[in-house]
Amino acid sequence: MQEHVVPAIMSGGSGSRLWPLSRQTHPKQFLPLTGEATLLQQTAMRCRPDTDIGFTPPLVIGAIGQTAQVAQQLDAVDLAGGLILGEPAPRNTAAAVAAIALAAEAEYGPDALVLVMPSDNHIVDTAAFRTSIGIGLALARQGRIVTLGITPRSPETGYGYIQAGTPFPSGGAAISAFREKPKLDAAQAMLAEGGWMWNAGLFLFRVRDCLQEMERHCADVLTPVRAAVAAASVEGRVWGLGAADFAKATSMPFDTAVMERTANGAVVPVECGWDDVGSYAALWQLSAKDSRGNAVSGDHPVTLIDTDNLFVQANGVSVSAAGLKDLIIVATPEAVLVVHRDDSQRVKEVVEALKRGGHATLL
Amino acid sequence: MQEHVVPAIMSGGSGSRLWPLSRQTHPKQFLPLTGEATLLQQTAMRCRPDTDIGFTPPLVIGAIGQTAQVAQQLDAVDLAGGLILGEPAPRNTAAAVAAIALAAEAEYGPDALVLVMPSDNHIVDTAAFRTSIGIGLALARQGRIVTLGITPRSPETGYGYIQAGTPFPSGGAAISAFREKPKLDAAQAMLAEGGWMWNAGLFLFRVRDCLQEMERHCADVLTPVRAAVAAASVEGRVWGLGAADFAKATSMPFDTAVMERTANGAVVPVECGWDDVGSYAALWQLSAKDSRGNAVSGDHPVTLIDTDNLFVQANGVSVSAAGLKDLIIVATPEAVLVVHRDDSQRVKEVVEALKRGGHATLL
Numbered sequence: 219m220q221e222h223v224v225p226a227i228m229s230g231g232s233g234s235r236l237w238p239l240s241r242q243t244h245p246k247q248f249l250p251l252t253g254e255a256t257l258l259q260q261t262a263m264r265c266r267p268d269t270d271i272g273f274t275p276p277l278v279i280g281a282i283g284q285t286a287q288v289a290q291q292l293d294a295v296d297l298a299g300g301l302i303l304g305e306p307a308p309r310n311t312a313a314a315v316a317a318i319a320l321a322a323e324a325e326y327g328p329d330a331l332v333l334v335m336p337s338d339n340h341i342v343d344t345a346a347f348r349t350s351i352g353i354g355l356a357l358a359r360q361g362r363i364v365t366l367g368i369t370p371r372s373p374e375t376g377y378g379y380i381q382a383g384t385p386f387p388s389g390g391a392a393i394s395a396f397r398e399k400p401k402l403d404a405a406q407a408m409l410a411e412g413g414w415m416w417n418a419g420l421f422l423f424r425v426r427d428c429l430q431e432m433e434r435h436c437a438d439v440l441t442p443v444r445a446a447v448a449a450a451s452v453e454g455r456v457w458g459l460g461a462a463d464f465a466k467a468t469s470m471p472f473d474t475a476v477m478e479r480t481a482n483g484a485v486v487p488v489e490c491g492w493d494d495v496g497s498y499a500a501l502w503q504l505s506a507k508d509s510r511g512n513a514v515s516g517d518h519p520v521t522l523i524d525t526d527n528l529f530v531q532a533n534g535v536s537v538s539a540a541g542l543k544d545l546i547i548v549a550t551p552e553a554v555l556v557v558h559r560d561d562s563q564r565v566k567e568v569v570e571a572l573k574r575g576g577h578a579t580l581l
Numbered sequence: 582m583q584e585h586v587v588p589a590i591m592s593g594g595s596g597s598r599l600w601p602l603s604r605q606t607h608p609k610q611f612l613p614l615t616g617e618a619t620l621l622q623q624t625a626m627r628c629r630p631d632t633d634i635g636f637t638p639p640l641v642i643g644a645i646g647q648t649a650q651v652a653q654q655l656d657a658v659d660l661a662g663g664l665i666l667g668e669p670a671p672r673n674t675a676a677a678v679a680a681i682a683l684a685a686e687a688e689y690g691p692d693a694l695v696l697v698m699p700s701d702n703h704i705v706d707t708a709a710f711r712t713s714i715g716i717g718l719a720l721a722r723q724g725r726i727v728t729l730g731i732t733p734r735s736p737e738t739g740y741g742y743i744q745a746g747t748p749f750p751s752g753g754a755a756i757s758a759f760r761e762k763p764k765l766d767a768a769q770a771m772l773a774e775g776g777w778m779w780n781a782g783l784f785l786f787r788v789r790d791c792l793q794e795m796e797r798h799c800a801d802v803l804t805p806v807r808a809a810v811a812a813a814s815v816e817g818r819v820w821g822l823g824a825a826d827f828a829k830a831t832s833m834p835f836d837t838a839v840m841e842r843t844a845n846g847a848v849v850p851v852e853c854g855w856d857d858v859g860s861y862a863a864l865w866q867l868s869a870k871d872s873r874g875n876a877v878s879g880d881h882p883v884t885l886i887d888t889d890n891l892f893v894q895a896n897g898v899s900v901s902a903a904g905l906k907d908l909i910i911v912a913t914p915e916a917v918l919v920v921h922r923d924d925s926q927r928v929k930e931v932v933e934a935l936k937r938g939g940h941a942t943l944l
Contacts (some may be wrong), residue, residue, distance in 0.1 A: 521934045522925075523930050533755055535898070535915060536917065537917045538917070538931045540928070540930060540931055547919055553898065554898055554901070555935045556901075558904040560904065563633045567903060568886060571900065571901075572882075575882065580899055
């Protein structure tokens with residue numbers, strides 16, 4: 219029997235920290251932020267069917283209003299053909315993974331293997347990524363629910379951490395502990411201790427194991443999602459999940475719903491130059507820069523005089539700057555954003571303020 | 582015989598240090614930068630015919646392509662009716678003053694008094710300004726070529742300075758020395774010494790005295806301009822100066838052509854809250870500000886989070902900023918400018934770079 223490995227992409231999230239590049243109707247995964255292809259396309263292209271792993275076409279879950287965009291983007295890189303699941307409203311990652319597992323079961327049977335990935339990751343070393351997937355797949359074939367843990371580069375306080383326990387002979391290890399977004403001193407202590415990895419939302423499992431663990435640990439998620447899948451409106455390869463049922467699913471992360479409760483968890487370390495492109499500061503880090511550290515992009519002229527370490531994107535409007543350093547400048551025909559690079563996390567506050575100010579059309 | 586006092590406004594200059602607010606086709610004097618009225622309108626309104634001085638309607642000289650804009654702006658504040666002289670190309674202020682004097686002679690005779698003013702000055706204390714004009718007019722009636730000297734507030738290096746000599750009984754003084762844009766230590770020494778004033782391009786004279794001094798000291802300006810006026814194409818109140826003749830006038834400032842050469846010069850000090858709105862830093866100084874020093878203007882929403890001393894203009898596009906201080910942010914649908922306030926003089930460099938880069942349509 220042929221083994222199916224299904225790359226499943228979770229295309230939720232609005233990317234509000236990358237506003238105004240990322241808009242509600244056109245969030246960051248649909249943008250070519252770190253190359254010619256969009257983040258969604260790059261994610262799909264990492265798992266092309268013609269690699270040694272033998273992937274199926276990607277299965278994507280995202281907002282029901284964006285399924286056409288997803289289909290168009292995958293088609294543009296010759297990766298159409300997988301199912302696209304439309305969420306009537308976001309219900310966090312446990313419900314999304316449940317829908318993925320149920321759709322994969324319907325499509326490929328209960329023995330199919332599934333690799334769950336966020337749609338907005340940047341990965342430098344695809345070969346290292348695939349090697350870790352290979353190790354993870356071996357564990358998934360043994361019934362493990364596997365998470366790929368990113369070897370941390372710095373004591374980040376914005377991520378969850380996973381601690382590796384007893385190692386397995388085939389690679390990877392049991393999970394010894396979880397720790398949600400730590401304080402800085404705790405994060406530093408974990409880095410010093412070693413064996414801790416960032417939880418990047420990358421999961422590997424066999425369909426029937428995942429469904430069994432969800433049945434056991436979070437039936438309040440699985441049962442409504444099963445009903446939503448049964449009630450789905452099917453249009454070609456797009457399944458619009460039933461809104462009334464999907465809304466009944468408990469909204470919680472897959473980590474807390476399953477990974478922290480299962481006895482069959484495993485973690486496989488991966489060191490692949492991973493980044494979640496979660497802020498303009500991160501985007502600046504990933505961008506090509508001139509000799510003074512300025513990263514310039516967009517379709518309109520950018521004029522810089524005596525500037526250092528700027529991130530400038532000029533979309534539909536020209537940008538000129540003089541005598542500046544360490545700033546983010548993003549210009550679009552509707553909205554201009556200027557923030558200090560150290561404040562790039564505060565773009566969220568800007569978005570909140572625009573909401574409060576009744577300027578939702580800008581978002 | 583009725584005495585005519587002609588307010589004459591020189592509307593040259595492109596205001597490139599206020600780009601992209603100020604555009605080549607719509608320079609700063611046509612913009613409402615410091616109030617509801619434009620700088621040109623404010624200049625004209627300071628010399629309304631119904632004041633105690635008894636001004637004629639304003640006479641304006643500016644680019645031939647902008648005479649319709651001038652007429653429309655004066656009409657909007659009920660100050661139409663004066664002549665508008667169209668320059669085929671800019672030839673500096675000596676040629677402009679010559680054209681003004683010749684047009685005033687044709688219109689009001691050789692005994693008319695003329696007050697020459699730049700079109701882009703901001704003046705807080707109009708009463709003090711008019712008092713100094715009164716003193717200057719008395720000197721002009723005696724045949725003096727008068728300049729109004731601005732009492733300096735600081736050792737500016739961007740202006741020319743005039744030193745007052747022997748005082749006249751009726752007020753004002755003979756001119757003792759001129760000094761073009763000094764170094765900082767020289768400017769500081771002049772402020773410490775006292776008696777030095779900024780040369781703001783504000784002149785007062787009787788038409789026949791001005792023409793006589795120009796005949797004597799700069800016939801290479803006066804003769805070609807006289808021919809250009811004689812060859813002017815007249816359309817209603819607009820005189821289009823003859824291009825071939827006007828181009829032959831030596832291009833030099835009125836200060837060097839006449840004021841530094843005449844034996845009949847006089848200076849009258851004026852302390853009226855004068856500013857030439859020569860940079861965004863100056864504009865920020867003149868603007869209304871919130872409690873953290875942010876000056877916000879324009880027709881689109883501006884969202885500021887934790888910012889100090891910003892100048893933000895949002896014209897046709899919204900602007901959001903977080904975690905910044907001392908910046909100039911100007912956004913228009915075509916161009917966005919961001920500069921540090923200390924670098925606001927460098928906007929000129931930006932404009933030069935855009936020219937070199939072939940982006941003249943943005944200017």
